[in-house]
Amino acid sequence: MTENRLPKGPEQLMSEVIGPGWCVSCGACADLCPYIKAVGDRVAVIHPCGLADGNCYSICPRTATDYAALATAGANGNPDPALGGWRRIYHARAADTQVICAGQYGGVVSALAMFLLKNRECDAAVLTGSDGLYPRWKLARSEAEVLAAAGSKYGVCPSLAGVNRALGLAPERLAVVGRPCQVVALRKMQYCSSVINRDKIQLVLGLFCFWGLDYTIYRFLAKEGVNKIIKADVPKDEGLSMETDQGNLKLSQDETRAFIRTGCYSCIDPTSELADLSIGSTEADSSWCALIVRTEAGEALVQRATASGVLQLREPTEGTVDSLRNAALSKKRRVLAAEGTESGHSVNTGYLQLAEEDRRSIMEMADRV
Template sequence: MDMKVKGSKELLTEVTDAGLCTLCGACAGGCPYLVSYKGRIVLLDSCTLSEGQCYQYCPRTYTDMDVISQRVFGTPYSGDELGTTKEVLMARSTDGHIKERAQYGGTVTTLLSLALEEGLIDGAILTKMSDDKTPSAFLARSREEMLKCAGSNYMACPVLQALNGIPKDSEQRLAVVAMPCQVLALSKMREEPPQNRVNIGNVKLVVGLFCTWALSPDGFHQFLKENLDLPQVTKFDIPPPPANIFEAYTPSGKISFPLDEIRKFVMPACACCLDMTSEFADISVGSVEGIEGWNTVIIRTDVGAQLIEMAKEKGKLEVDILPPENLAHLKEASLLKKKRALQEIITRSGDRNNLLYVGLQQSIIDRLLA
């Protein structure tokens, strides 16, 4: 893939049709032509522009990691397992109400809720599940609304479409809770801000989530619908290995599915993703393997560090060191994702010198392929 910015036609051929689209939503709703619908990016009309923001901010068009890293951290891309970090720790909410609804330790909801209370943000773009568990982007403006978005269903959701829908003249300050691909798209926007109504300047905080893969919202939702009474489901979970299952919590107990049955629905694009820990976020949050009720937290930027500090001071978060074996395991998993993705990319392109969207220094590539 070359470095030139192209238009929507090329976006479709090089990304969507090539099985690289992660459904991040960065291209959707930024113009009147591209929208996301039921797990697909749809072009409503032909657009004649030879260069488009759709192509420019897509996390699966050519991305020079050094340029992005310079913009976010002021340093070239390190290629380390967890990316650039200030601190890695574990945390959990002190708020019982949040903990009750939380997937793991409730850290994300706690941080957002605090940022809102302290007037740092006016709202947060989150993923919300409908009663029938269809995920959609949602702009939460209150603690209550944020709480309603807690929990995961592991389906891809074009969250950034909601950002594209906010008027340029809006003065709202926003947080975005994003998957690694979405964090990368936001970083590309920060590097060269959009010309039109989309205003990346509104985004004051990016909370990245850990992600190994996401499920196709169309196919997987169909699977869930066929096997569950969805409005009755209160939570989905993938317990740590060696369980190898996907669980749905219902009033009549947990219903589990073999993980292999679920993997069929993984987005084909996820196999080409090198980022497990949202390396360009202000703060990245995931689970802690083997320690229930806690989150792994990676602090990456000053904005992230200040917020964690504030949460500690105000007693909103309980913070502890991440046990070294957990840290080692996290790094190992992250590195494995990078290696596998790079191999997959080379298999797809059929050329060791063509890494599709990935713009990395040769030394890093060599390290990963070693």
Template sequence: MEINPILETRKEELAFDDLDYYVIKKGLCTGCGTCAGICSHIEFEDNLPSVNKIYDPYCSSCIQFCPQFYTPFSKIEKTVFGTTRVDRNLGCYDHIVSARSTSDSILNVCQDGGVVSTISTYLLEAGIVDGIVMSGISKEDPLKPVPIVATMEKHVIDAAGSRYCVCPVVMGLREAFEKDIRKIAIVGTACQVQGIRKVELFSEDHYPFDIKAVIGVFCYENFLYDDLFKNFIEGELEIELKDVKAVKIRHNAFELHRTHEINSIPLKTVYKHVNGACTVCRDFTAELADISVGAIGSTAGWNTVIVRSKRGKSLFEEVIDNNLLLLSDKVDIDNLTRMAHYKKAHVEEISTEAAKFLRELGAGEFEVQVYGLLLSLNAPRLETINEILHVSSDEIEQALETLIERGWATRVTDPYTVSHIYLPEKPEIIINNGMKKLNNKLKQLKRSVLSELTSLYMRRISEIYALKE
């Protein structure tokens, strides 16, 4: 199956150095683990991938399958769902319901309604998969998430609950490969789902996995474990972690649950420990999954379930037919949509000072705003810009045309959807060209204005000297 033509033409040249330059050093690595999952020479250190000395410098797999370098959403949607999205906030889906597990053993340990754990155990017990790549817990540190391959119900039960920290889940592919586990499912956040979809759809000749299900979990952002738990909570706040049974985020607080006590930390104080790459992610509901699960939109103790693909629908119906889940139609879809839209609209804005400088180069206020969006977004289409700015498409198109004429942006055609996407020109080029134009304009003004002023000065020179005397 074809991949991005840019990658196709350059894949012989691309290597880990490119991943390091384009993703890691630019602070865009989400820690999803896809690169390490497909390459045994890559390990994770301090939540970031690093490569050992014996790696193949001509292998391009790590960057080809990195979701942060290029993820052809429209192509994947057409392949997985048979269509591209209509709902700009929630992506493609068949239906949305609220659900809750009927298993007491799962409900005793789960975060909300236990739907992910229930589906996972069903996949294993029904023999649909031999292993599930998912986030588990470290034996040395029960609050630290690590990638695991669950092969029995106990593994799933032990892994239940949320930990809200970066975990290279897709790295679990390596363990599955080494243990000769080929029929697998994966449970992951949006970035992990994007990585596994690229592996699933674009690498069948290299990585012989039979992926039976991709289960996505809602995710707004993840924290860096050492920064949050070790340095801040245990270090600065001096709160011991050894007896913590569960971690929850609710009521604008980060809660540490113990047997008979809850330590509540104001949520605003922990935001500085968020993984930086999460702030540019725009996918709240894991839109490329077969089934997406989270808490937003449902009452306490229940899960919101977005059934997306035919494969996901068939799996979910099997779980229901086996009486493993209770269903409810009480889903606040407006709230779910609002949260998804907020994450899409939450893009990094350029500073007031930078905007003012760009206006000095001749751009209008709205053009500067649109250019700032192009810098923050990943090759957006007109619809993407429209859903953020909430202004008419005509107004946005006019601003884009002006930016293109100025040389501040370019318009290219997405080879998969034959629709236009927009790319910003490098700020350095824009500023240098703008400064040249300003200097040329100032030189022209200097010649004309200086001549006029000098002539006026010379005509009045005698009067000026007379006044001085």
């Protein structure tokens, strides 16, 4: 695949994605031009530019998306219907205790971003920090700025607006950290020749993500008097657990579900299949991450960071890869079998350009889980 262009524009982005509620607030279309803006987690076309063929439509992760073609273009490892292409899977953590403590599950993402900046392999990293309560995109140029943005914010922050801003600024080489839907948008940007300065995007670090929360969660918390989330987590088989300036707060799984973004029910990519590296929980030990190495560039980065003593690796503990594959397959099956709704939520798989044999193989593997 050399080019990803779809012959539609902002009018269709509004009528096919944003209007019907499929937008997952990745932010890729926001600030791509002066006419599309994000306010909180809502994205809107504020002025009709009249373009019949706009980048905003081509790069959206909820317009026609051919995962197989995008993966081939990124030269990901051997295909796997459960996790996407991968070369190696490790358990990993930062070597520095300060980074482990600041990070979500071992600080792997922060350690890698800090390594890239320290060694001048990248000039800046596009991250998602917070202003206390609400998540905000952050262009980190120093290790301290990376550390300040560590930790998971479970709201669907449109942080790729930060990439659009950065593409027009001085930094030449960018690393970007994103949720799987954001990783898809980044790959679409890289293969859309009319996106100016797209070559600045050098490394894509993807997170695992089975759902993201609508910003109604923050409005709910604000009403409860919360001004700051210090740390949030989703322990296995539990809802959302938060340490806040007003003390600890827990939402049950059902209460948490009420805040899940509608578009997340149509997402079949829980492990950032198109990233250079994918990072998520091991489910067994919260001071280590599961690290999926996918591309040659990702593999080389892991080798350099490990050789420099920044990253620690170990083989996954028994059963953890199987359990991750099973969780991913279950999510895919729920979406592909949904026929319009899943758990009472609307599902739209119209954007997925999935070959019938790939669909069948996912469903057959999922049936064996």
